[in-house]
């Protein structure tokens with residue numbers, strides 16, 4: 001049975017998508033997370049409820065060494081037949097850090113490391129292993145667009161300069177807020193998803209690169225570093241009603257999780273490469289992303305700088321894109 005790899009597939013949106021892939025599409029799963037014991041709890045639950053194979057992959061996106069080890073493990077699983085084929089990658093894990101700036105094991109600002117550099121390296125290392133007509137789906141966020149209420153509420157994304165973002169706070173400059181670090185990392189996700197699509201098309205690949213915004217879902221662990229009272233209020237029905245009236249793109253676990261799964265397996269999204277889909281107030285729609293996200297020069301620069309920051313070696317770059 002084909003397998004779908006989901007980063008952060010043991011919690012929140014990723015877990016809901018995983019359940020839909022297991023129950024609706026009957027696909028095997030590989031759940032990737034940094035604490036294998038916690039991931040195994042979700043894997044066991046899905047195995048026993050839906051009868052599909054669910055593997056656990058140790059992956060810490062804030063460590064380039066961990067990303068390389070995880071990719072090597074997937075390669076070995078395919079070689080030994082532990083998994084049949086890799087149908088799709090859901091690059092879904094992400095984090096938001098409030099408060100003082102923190103750094104990854106490699107010395108990079110943590111939001112940019114977890115939300116962009118780690119996924120960038122992982123997808124590059126695994127791309128050649130994805131089967132024909134497979135899909136790479138990125139969980140982005142409507143907050144990447146500073147023109148929208150989503151973006152305004154969290155903090156307008158700044159220029160996605162990879163070196164500046166990776167070394168944020170190390171050169172004595174004024175720090176940007178945790179909110180802006182998050183929205184800018186999600187702008188990087190959009191630029192990466194679109195640039196990957198362009199490179200795949202140039203290489204005449206059958207793979208698809210798709211971006212997805214789940215909408216605001218206050219119930220997940222994403223806002224765990226926000227004050228408890230803020231998190232509690234955001235989960236109440238009156239507040240959700242108010243946010244929707246304000247123009248915020250609202251999602252929900254029960255709708256956005258299965259929507260993410262559909263983008264990854266449903267035939268109606270087979271021509272979705274290079275597109276952006278949004279779970280918005282109970283509908284799954286194709287949407288326009290921010291103006292900056294379509295800037296091909298910015299995307300090419302981000303790709304080059306990211307390759308350097310993750311030390312992508314020549315032989316590691318996907319043959320598909322060479």
Ligand SMILES: NC(=O)c1ccc[n+]([C@@H]2O[C@H](COP(=O)([O-])OP(=O)(O)OC[C@H]3O[C@@H](n4cnc5c(N)ncnc54)[C@H](OP(=O)(O)O)[C@@H]3O)[C@@H](O)[C@H]2O)c1
Pocket residue numbers: 007008009010011012013014032033034035059060061062092093094095114139140141142213214215216217218220221222223
């Ligand atoms: N919730 C929203 O309102 C919203 C809106 C737009 C976009 N999104 C995006 O949706 C995606 C899923 O988030 P969620 O809302 O479902 O929240 P969540 O439940 O907190 O899921 C985030 C996942 O990312 C994983 N993760 C964090 N740091 C990691 C690291 N260093 N290495 C590997 N995995 C790591 C977490 O694993 P641990 O369990 O180990 O922490 C968790 O499984 C994220 O990309 C988020 O940015 C969410």
